[in-house]
Amino acid sequence: MGKRWKTEGREKFEKLDITPKSAQKLKPVLEKWLREAEQRQREGQQHLLEFVGGEPGKKRKRRTSFTxxxxxxxxxxxxxxxxxxxxxxxxxxxxxxxxxxxxxxxxxxxxxxxxxxxxxxxxxxx
Structure with missing residues (x-):
């Protein structure tokens, strides 16, 4: 795997060196994660992008419009x-x-x- 560091509670990868064998091992885990994300979206619990990129259930406040x-x-x-x-x-x-x-x-x-x-x-x- 590549070099990684923590940013705002999430890990970011500088470079991802994955061999075909390690990709094959990751495939079932990623497929399960994707199914769960899509299920959450269908149930309206949260938008898929929120699930992918942020903390579950944390929504950004709407922008205020001033009169x-x-x-x-x-x-x-x-x-x-x-x-x-x-x-x-x-x-x-x-x-x-x-x-x-x-x-x-x-x-x-x-x-x-x-x-x-x-x-x-x-x-x-x-």
Missing amino acids: PQALEALNAHFERNALPTGAEITRIAQELRYEREVVRVWFCNRRQTLKNTSKLNVFHVP
């Missing part, structure tokens, strides 16, 4: 203070009726966007 009014308010808060305290984030989230974590991430993403565009503007020649 235009919420974006206007968030941008206004950001103009006043790009680094709000935890209490301020909680208050803003309550006012806008979004989860606190969603608002916190919005501020992080907005700061990162500003940082990235500032880097790009350094090389901008009028």
Whole structure:
């Protein structure tokens, strides 16, 4: 087998050197795994891609869509203070009726966007 390392709880293989004999030994195990994955998908327990690539049962949260009014308010808060305290984030989230974590991430993403565009503007020649 090839060199491997752990990443986020899963092993990744740099290179897979499998002989025909070892592939023959793996075939029944892989066929059983594939049957189980397809069965889970048919039963609607989870999408096949989730079963193949991640922890069983762990689903990614849906992306939040902000209303235009919420974006206007968030941008206004950001103009006043790009680094709000935890209490301020909680208050803003309550006012806008979004989860606190969603608002916190919005501020992080907005700061990162500003940082990235500032880097790009350094090389901008009028």
